[in-house]
Structure formats: structure tokens, C-alpha cells
Amino acid sequence: MLTTLYLARHGQPEGGAILRGRRDDGLSGLGVLQAIRLGRRLTALTDGGKTLPAAYVSPLRRARLTAIIALLGTGLRAAVHAGLMEVDWGDLTGVSLEEAERRKEPTLVAWRRGEDFAPPGGESRRALESRVLAAMHDILATKPGSALLVTHGGPIQVMLIARL
DSSP states (O other): OOOEEEEEEOOOBTTOSBOOTTOOOOBOHHHHHHHHHHHHHHHHHTTTTTTOOEEEEOSSHHHHHHHHHHTTTTOOOOEEOGGGOOOOOGGGTTOBHHHHHHTTOHHHHHHHHTOOOOOTTSOOHHHHHHHHHHHHHHHHHHOOSEEEEEEOHHHHHHHHHHHO
8 A cells, every 4th residue: 555654844943043953942933833834734635634544753842842733633643753853963963054054064064965974973864864764664664554754854855865
């Protein structure tokens, strides 16, 4: 049976544009509104949630809050899957994107080029890809039909590239 994976990035987190990685921030006010909009869209796409038998979420708070809000009224509860966690930026966690770009941070440059490079104390692109693809295959193997995955930009990028 064909499985449809609905990929959703968490709503906007608190704290601005930074290399957030595994930092466990909540949602901003806009992030809460984005989660509500996601819920409305899911309701329309899945016949009020009837055709969405499963949902999975990263263990990070911004993703869990997005999933909780988006799934209100569907009767579904998202199962936490550690494989959906964001890339670990290591020592760069918390550095603003503006600052990383200004100083031409080698890790960010390599990341944008698609090179396998790990920040000091962080996770390499190859490790991220391995972890996320294992999670995706695990979910596909256990849940035929469709599933919502509420995760982060890094894992979504990996899954989309893998499916092209």
C-alpha cells in the first residue's frame, strides 16, 4: 500500500533566527498561529483527520507543541520519534544566522553546498541523513496509509532529497 507522508516543519520558535539545532525552545506567538493553520490544512487534506491514521513528531518542544496544536480535534496523538530530531549544530548552537553568515562560518558554508561537514561538537550531514532516513524507513514499514511527520528543516530536506 502506498504511504503518503505529510511533512510539516514546526511553527516559528521563540528566540529569532539562530542556528537552533537541538536547543529546546517553545513556539513564538506566530508559531502558535502557524500550528493552528497547519491543523486547518490537515483537516481539509485528510477528511477531518479520518484518513490520517498516524502522526510522528520530533522530541524537541517546538515540534511537539506544533503537533499538539495541529492535531486538536482529530483524536490523534503524535508518537515521538527521536530520528526526526533536528541536526545538532554543536558549538554553533545559538549563533545567529546573521553572525554565522557575516563571519563566513565554514560549517554553514559547507552545509549549504551539501558537503559532509560537522561543526565542532555537532552532527555531520552524513550522520543526519543516516538517522533521518532510518526513521523514515521505520515509519514507512510500520504504518501503511498516511502519516503526519512534524519535524525540522534539516530532516525535511533529507527526506525530500531522498524521495526525488
